[in-house]
Amino acid sequence: MATKNKEIESYASLLKSCGESRDLAEGKSVVVCIARSKYRRNVYLANLTIEMYGKCGCLERAQHVFDALVAPNSHSWNILLTAYAQNGHIHEAMLLFERMAVRDAVSWTVMLKTLAQHGRIELAMLLFQKIPHKDQVAWNVLLSALCDSSNPLQAVDFFDKMPKKDSVSWNTMITLYARAGEINQAIDMFKGTPFRDTVSWNIVIESLAHHGMIAQAFEMFQKMPNPNVITWTILVTAYAQLGNMQQAHSLFEKMPCPNVVTWTVMVLGYSRVGNLSKARAMFDQMPQRNVIVWNILVTAYANRGHIREAEILFQKIPEKNVVSWTAMIAAHARNGAGMDAIRMFKLMDLEGLQPDKATFLTVLDQSIVYSDLGLGKLVHSTFANLGLEQDAGIGNALVEMYGKWGSVEEARCAFESTVTPDTATWNSLIGACAQSGHATEARELYRLMTLEGIPPNGLTFMAVLSTFSRVGLLDQARDQFVSIHSDFDQIPLLEHYQCMIDLLGRSGWLNFAAQLVDSMPFEADFVTCMALLFACRVHVDVTRGRDVAERAFQLDPENPMPYVVLSSIYSEYGAKRAVRSFRERCSGPRRHSKRPLVAR
Structure with a gap:
């Protein structure tokens, strides 16, 4: 029996690990092994399999495992419900919730959280009214949702009507006032709570520091009975953001046990004030480092023009992420080494890392500088495959890139791929048409832009005036010039x-x-x-x-x-x-x- 339990727990541990790491491939391998074992009908392992698939976003397989259960228990239902909820499938979650023969406190709470987190406040309130036995968790979930909504007064009213309030309830309200900048009300709420815990203290201290009231924050800190590492880090961060590294370092030295976040704050603080020697000293003393602090120091060296040092550090990063690569690509670009930036981008692609928006924009800019249409098209096709083409920022860069190369048709295609083109996107296409001599099309685009309700700005007017100037249309240019003030209330x-x-x-x-x-x-x-x-x-x-x-x-x-x-x-x-x-x-x-x- 002990051996049997040991085997089950071994499979269970593997499934949990795959779920936490979102390793779907490894998770599938574990499921195959279980299917070939004598535990293939074990409900406990089936539930963990559903949970693993849910965390990996593979809801179809999760549903399939659930449907194969002869007698799913309440945990099975709740785990599948949670899977749908965590992946944002609200409609499917609601259908499953309605099918549940027995709903326990977990079922109601999961559904309530799902509706609340997706802004369905009215539905959440209706569901809350249907809960047969409302526990403290349900009250707090709805209170938190109301605090996050656009009607904080409703949250205050709901808080006043709560039959019982615990530390979570009070801290939620303190946070509400703190986020709204109502510091005095937050402090009054803090003073009135019967559950003044470490979280309460930290909320108030962080709020004071965030709103520039650093002296008051430090005074609260000194009164706090048992400040934890989060409290210390809040104060160190506040002083570092103000550039007061002397006070930040003094607090840091007094900390009982600074964590990796506090160390990172110190490295970042010294980097921002330009003291690279201190930043490097703090970095070298860190007991453990994450990729974030590596990226901070690489960026700090690059921003100061120390490209060689930045590159040496970059090569030493144990596990480089997209931010690491983008930092080096941007560093080369800023320092006039555009070809090195392009080289780094190609190496990043060979490493199999997926670039982000910042990477693409940096490389697109360099392709324009070096008139490398081939590179620009390569970058374009790469992020089109990743579904980033519809982003307004990337759309603007693409339209501008193709426009500068005179490829008006491709600029227009990039414009049309942008889901919500903004003023900058329209300006890029109008400018591209104007520069390529497509005066009629530029004027028509300007007309469509105003009809769409997109507000033109100085760059828009310049593009249109330049179009009229190029083809010698004095009357139209004069009317456009006058309309800047008369129609749009802007000063030329x-x-x-x-x-x-x-x-x-x-x-x-x-x-x-x-x-x-x-x-x-x-x-x-x-x-x-x-x-x-x-x-x-x-x-x-x-x-x-x-x-x-x-x-x-x-x-x-x-x-x-x-x-x-x-x-x-x-x-x-x-x-x-x-x-x-x-x-x-x-x-x-x-x-x-x-x-x-x-x-x-």
Whole structure:
């Protein structure tokens, strides 16, 4: 009998381990072994098999094992119910719950938690009313759900009506006030609880620290009877986030037994203030390290430009994760070593690690820098297979990438793959069309964007104005420029003025262009003056050209371009003597007064 129990417990231990590690392949192997053994009909092992499949997200197999049971017990029903609930299959969980002949406290609690965690507060309240014997757990589950909902007053009312309150109930309410920033109410609730435990103290201390009341948090800490490692870590973290590493280190040194989280906070704190030697010293002293602290130190070295040191550390990481690889890829990219970033990305792929959004965006940016369309398409196909193509951030990067390469059709496909394109996504596609000379399509996209209710911003207006400017549509550009304020209540940016000045000048409306320069709410900069000066050259306007060139010289005395353009204007006008005179004047003392650019 002892041997039999030992064998069953051995199988049970393996199933539990596979479930906890989410190792479906190994779990299936264990199930095969059980099926070939004399314990294939053991209900206890069957229940653990259902649980293992549930934790691995394999609900079809979990249901199959359950259906094969001749007489499933209450544990069988609750385990399958939990499997559906934990995997977010609310409808299936509710159907199973309705089929249950006997529902115990676990059944009701699982269903109540499921509805509450998925925001089905009204259904949760209805279910709560049906519970025949409401235990303290059920009351606390619904209270927690109401605190997390958008109606905290309902939670307060529910708390007041509770027939019995335990430490969980009180701590839930303290947390409610603390999260809302109602510190005084949180402290009042803390003072009023008959169950003032370590959790209560930690909630209040963390709330005070989070809201910048570090002195009050430290005062509470000193009054606390038995602070635990979480309490100490809260204070150390608070001081480290403020950059006060001296106080953080002082507390750290006094800690009875700092854990890996506290050590990591110290390494991160010193890294953020730029003290890499202290960060490395703390790292080297750590009794045990996780991948998070390795990544922090790699990133710290990379951010300070110490790429070689970062790479040496990176190679020593025992188990690199996607954050480790992305940190090194981003480090190379930031320091101008784009090819090394691309090399790291390819190595990451060979290692079999699945990149995340940050990895993709970094590599896409480098493919644009190096005009590597092949790499860009490779990256695109990789995350399309992973289902990340619909993300707005990635969609923006793809549209921008294809747009810069003039691949408008592919940019449009990337745009259409984005589930909820935002302003940036629309801007990228409008800009891509504008840069590729698809003026009509750019204008139509802008019209659709406003019809969709997507608010345009300065970049949108710039893309549309540039489109009109490229094809010389002055009237449409003028209407668009005016609408920035009249229709969208936004103030045109300097770049918008420059675009209009350039278009007015090239269209022969030099006087209006000059008036626009003088009426701007900004001081005309060098770029603005040059836009008008180039227009003067096109129309050989010597008088205005001289005034604009002098203003440009005042703004950037070291730049020869105004002199070159003005010389060209004089040359075309045939005024060679004027060229020599202007040269002499430019070499003498310069005046810095602003003169109107409108011809008198």
